Amino acid sequence: MTDPAPDLLRIEGLTKTYPGVVANDDVSFAISKGEIHALLGENGAGKSTLVKMIYGLVKPDRGGMVLHGQAFAPTRPSAARAAGVAMVFQHFSLFEALNVAENVALGMESPPPMRELAARIRAVSEDYGLPLDPARMVGDLSAGERQRVEIVRCLLQDPKLLIMDEPTSVLTPQEVDILFQTLRKLSAEGTAILYISHKLEEIRALCDEATILRRGKVVGSCTPRDVSAREMAEMMVGAVLTPPARAARRDWGDAQPALAVAGLSVASPIPFGTSLKEVGFTVQRGEVLGIAGVAGNGQDELLLALSGELRCAPGMVQCFGKPIGHLGPNERRAMGFVAAPEDRLGHAAAPDMSLVENAFLSGSVRKGLTRNGFIDWARAKTWAEEVVAQYDVRTPGTWVAARALSGGNLQKFLMGRELSQSPEVVIINQPTWGVDAAAAAFIRQEILNRAQDGAAVVVISQDLDDLLEVSDRFAALNEGRLTPARPTEGLTVEEIGLMMGGAHGMEVAHHG
């Protein structure tokens, strides 16, 4: 008797330990041919380590894998690729200064000559509705297009198992739909897909089976269509979640908005960056404006222009009717601005400096941490300790370097540092990037509390959940332009997707 659906890949008791942390503890599950299998878990649950073991980037301490009925222990990615395993990375695998064809060639075992490769890229990308020009520089592509490069790179190798690590975090809802059609088509052709995500509705829409990881262990499996997103979330977090509470908004009766931006056009100082074009919006006290957009559409530049790191004409940015576009960060801080950039290590924090020093760097103006030109270390330390206690930052002390904290903990510290400066205007880019669900809920609640206290808040985020939960009004950045702000209540996902730029020229797969 033959097995009707033989396992393509079976994982048996994989264990991987890093100093101080068990990344994967006795993980077992199986994927059959043509199955779309979700790997679900929070940040740090061990999803990435697991797929790196399958792709040969990390060697397991114990346990084994069986692929096509044979033992499978890749020591290098090239061995995994030769066995028919392909992977689309979340980030870190494209080269901006190389063109599309060169990027594809680097991910293949024995690429054909460039001209032939370019023709094959064209053919495959059009078959699957992912049009790509092989001669373009990757640095000039949008996030969605970059992902197409990665997918096409995998498809050219005719994979049996395609691993996708958080593929939709950079896509608009319309682009996600097209991606899903491509994946379903691949699955119908017999390719198994291991799909990593923490977006539950997507998994319910796409996946046949799901394995849920928590702290490196398999804590459950389910058929996503048959359970609710809430049930999956609670399996993933291991606790009951409460959405943030929002009090009724108060009318502050201001004649002028706390923050008004009009006709803001500045060139990007970042290589391969996006310049801002005629951006305009207003935010009242007590109001939260959410700004959505796919990465690289001007979010970083908008934050720079609002924080004062990037200066513009005075009238382009106004605070209670006062032109401040020409003022630098410290002058704006003195007026009540606080800003939290996206990049935790390098922009928001100095990685090798201690938490006290990092607290001082941003808070010295508003918290009065200098005396006669000298740093008041005692007060800086007290304040840093308050932030640590209040925002539940897990750290041995405030003397440790920012680099030593885990991403989620550092994010909590940085959010706390900005939000506890009794701000008038708050500008945050990616407030919950890389933090777990409980911490994300806490940060969102704190943002709402600041608005309640009378701050005008601008939240820039690629995470629509962030924006839908906290914002009163909603706008989207697309290629450096901002859509008019609309009330968040009553917006549908389709409308949001269109505001974010729709499908960016992608088309539906029309293969075969």
Added chain:
Amino acid sequence: MDLSSINPAVLIASLMVASVPIMLAAIGELVVEKAGVLNLGVEGMMIMGAICGFIVAVNTGSPVAGFLGGAAGGAVLSLVFALLTQVLLANQVASGLALTLFGVGLSSLMGQGFVGIRPPLTSAVDLGPLADIPVLGHILFRHDPMVYIAIAVVAGVWAVLRFTRAGLILRAVGESHEAAHALGYKVTRIRIMAILFGGAMAGLGGAYLSLIRVPQWTDGITAGAGWIALAIVVFASWQPWRVLIGAYLFGGISVLQLNLQVAKVPIPPEYLSMSPYLITILVLVIMSSGKGRKALNAPAALGQNFHASR
């Protein structure tokens, strides 16, 4: 002042010779930087190549063995840099500066018994009838083999970087080491090989100084040529053919200033001899002002250390 004493044909012929050391060192450094490593020790590797090449050539009587010895000397010193920056993850700028200081000192020690000795002569390549072409023959076809080898190395580097998979992988490593690592390329190994190549080329350039250009051993024989080579890489915006142009330009300036001194131009000779270095500084300032690294076409991971943490 007598400018008529400057013969353009002789000038061009001698600038081709004068540019060989900086061209070799610069093309080597270009490969190193394309792999994402900034080795500021070019001066040190050059001078080690100069003394090692000199010692080998004097002891064996063979200029060919001398050049091989020079390349080996530069490569061995670059291995110290590779160990420091790629294995021990030391800061590249500091290690490179230290390498220069170390190389200059060590070469001076090694060269103590060799001052005043003449190395074996390297003869010009016999290109037969080509050398007899009027004017052109004298300018282009009566040089020693290293002049042509240096041009061939530039052409080779260009072809490898542009057309081969090895070149693509090298560029990829210099562009983003994380991405290259994620795709399974051995970042550290590739970089060490690039550093060795850069060291060998710098050593070859140094040996050319002590065996042909000067030709004898004196302390500090490179006299800043390594720094000029570094500037040429930036001037060339990391493109091999522009290294050739840059090397001829700087070689030309250093020959011209000698000629101007001979022609008794009423400018103090100190100003003339500082001119190549002054122009180096000017070029670096102009090239790096304004538009940042993208305009310069610099490898994105230049100067960053890589460690495969997970």
